[in-house]
Amino acid sequence: MSSHAPPARTHLLIASLCLLGLLSTTGASLPYPILAPLFAGDVGNGLSAFLGLPPKLLLGIALMVNPLGLLIGSAVLGAVSDRLGRRRILLATAIGAAAGHALTAAALVAESYPLFLLARFVTGLLEGNGAIMRAMVVERVEGPLRNHALSWLNGAFHLGWLVGPLLAGFTVGVSITLPFTIAAGALLVGALLAASALERGTAAAKAGERWWRVARERHAFTLLRHAPLRTLFSVHFAYACGVAAFYEFFPLWLVDVGGYAVREIAFVNMGMCALMTGAALFAGRASSTEPRRRASIQAGLAALSILAVGFGSLGVGLAAIVLFGLPHAYYNATVQGWAADQFAGYGQGAVMGLLSTTFCLANIVMALAGGALALVDTRIVLVLGGALALWAALAMRNWSRRAVSVAAQAVELR
Structure with a gap:
């Protein structure tokens, strides 16, 4: 599958993917300055008191579930998009990740540790869509611009690891849920902008083909x-x-x-x-x-x-x-x-x-x-x-x- 857009359309594609990449890693890095005080602080809460387990153990598990989801998502989402279409899978994962941030905020309000773990795992799973973005650049951008675009997309991912902690630091004082609410809203806006910029691909599922079968049989490994x-x-x-x-x-x-x-x-x-x-x-x-x-x-x-x-x-x-x-x-x-x-x-x-x-x-x-x-x-x-x-x-x-x-x-x- 390969289609090359006119220059103006190509630059819009690159900009949209870079924005989604930035917002994706911003959401992934958002919790890091928040979780340590939440679990190891002096003020107790339902999250740090779950089942009476040591708060540092609970913190370690909370830190691990998002990268675990990211690992699985990175392994399967790119391969699924090879068969079922880049645009539909990318937009679905972006909207799903926004829902994951909203669910994280709800878990914090409810002080529910199992719901928090579920929200962070699902968010990581869906934020493993970086492979789809890189594949779209490779297929739809031609010539020397392609390598530049890949590099710019990497730069957007890197920048997200800087923006996320800064966003958390500036907003968590207002409300612990505000950073996640902003991240969810920003991802939805990014998905809407990307939907208008990304042309529909030619990939389509074969009759009777389901995404979970593709994920099982064609994952990255x-x-x-x-x-x-x-x-x-x-x-x-x-x-x-x-x-x-x-x-x-x-x-x-x-x-x-x-x-x-x-x-x-x-x-x-x-x-x-x-x-x-x-x-x-x-x-x-x-x-x-x-x-x-x-x-x-x-x-x-x-x-x-x-x-x-x-x-x-x-x-x-x-x-x-x-x-x-x-x-x-x-x-x-x-x-x-x-x-x-x-x-x-x-x-x-x-x-x-x-x-x-x-x-x-x-x-x-x-x-x-x-x-x-x-x-x-x-x-x-x-x-x-x-x-x-x-x-x-x-x-x-x-x-x-x-x-x-x-x-x-x-x-x-x-």
């Missing part, structure tokens, strides 16, 4: 039956684990090494997200360097940044945290663009879903492994993350060398 995609998964998973170790534990490193509080950590995160978002505006530029070789350089620079935090002083670590955003933004643009070209025959939704799912899985793995290692020393987690990202860089470089060698031999045989 079915691509691992193919050797090149297994290689991509293993390399990208190692890199994603390194990034997850960095994302999840540099705030704890700032507390351990610098005694930073929430506000100072937020400012450091703002600097990193701002650089990452800015870099994403330019990361899609064409290059004559083989994509996997280019990605290996970018992954290597990201790995050095992570290792600099693990081994460095507070000043060195602060600089490395902010600068990490630069190579990471370029790596994402390079790998996504190359995968879209290389594996288009497997379905763009499934391919983009595999990349998204890999990152979600890495976050869960490193949260578990890093939590245990951090009991010894947070720096161990960061050094492990840097080592994994460095291995990914070397593996990507070797993969590029083998591919170039095979291509050269094929030319000689001709």
Whole structure:
């Protein structure tokens, strides 16, 4: 399936998808500054007293259910949209995620912990629609603009992780439900704007085909039956684990090494997200360097940044945290663009879903492994993350060398 719109329509498409991407990750990141005081604060409530369980255990479960939903959604939604149509699935998930935010607000009012978990899981599941957005860009934008558009979409996702906590911080003082109400309304507006901008695709379900059957039989992990995609998964998973170790534990490193509080950590995160978002505006530029070789350089620079935090002083670590955003933004643009070209025959939704799912899985793995290692020393987690990202860089470089060698031999045989 491929259709290319006129330039004006194309730019409207890109803008609509970037807006939805921004609103999606804004909603996903919204609860993080809210949940810790809610469960670990001095004032008791029905959420933190559920079944008499320890509040920190309840907090951990509450933090886990949204990424778990995101993992499942990333694995299946892209593949479902390959068969049932991008537009209808994207709009349905956006509206459903808005309903999930409204349900979260209702759970907070009712102080119902099971309802809160359900709301966060469903919201995460439906916000796993990033693969659909990337697939739409790949299929409907042509030429050099496509890689730029993918990079801009990544920038919108990155910006959402900055906007969400800021929105929560500015509005939660009025009402604990207000941030979620705003997120729900904004997503509905975004879905309405997208509905007018997105043309109807040509994909349609076969007679008797149901979405749950497609999800079961064509989820992203079915691509691992193919050797090149297994290689991509293993390399990208190692890199994603390194990034997850960095994302999840540099705030704890700032507390351990610098005694930073929430506000100072937020400012450091703002600097990193701002650089990452800015870099994403330019990361899609064409290059004559083989994509996997280019990605290996970018992954290597990201790995050095992570290792600099693990081994460095507070000043060195602060600089490395902010600068990490630069190579990471370029790596994402390079790998996504190359995968879209290389594996288009497997379905763009499934391919983009595999990349998204890999990152979600890495976050869960490193949260578990890093939590245990951090009991010894947070720096161990960061050094492990840097080592994994460095291995990914070397593996990507070797993969590029083998591919170039095979291509050269094929030319000689001709």
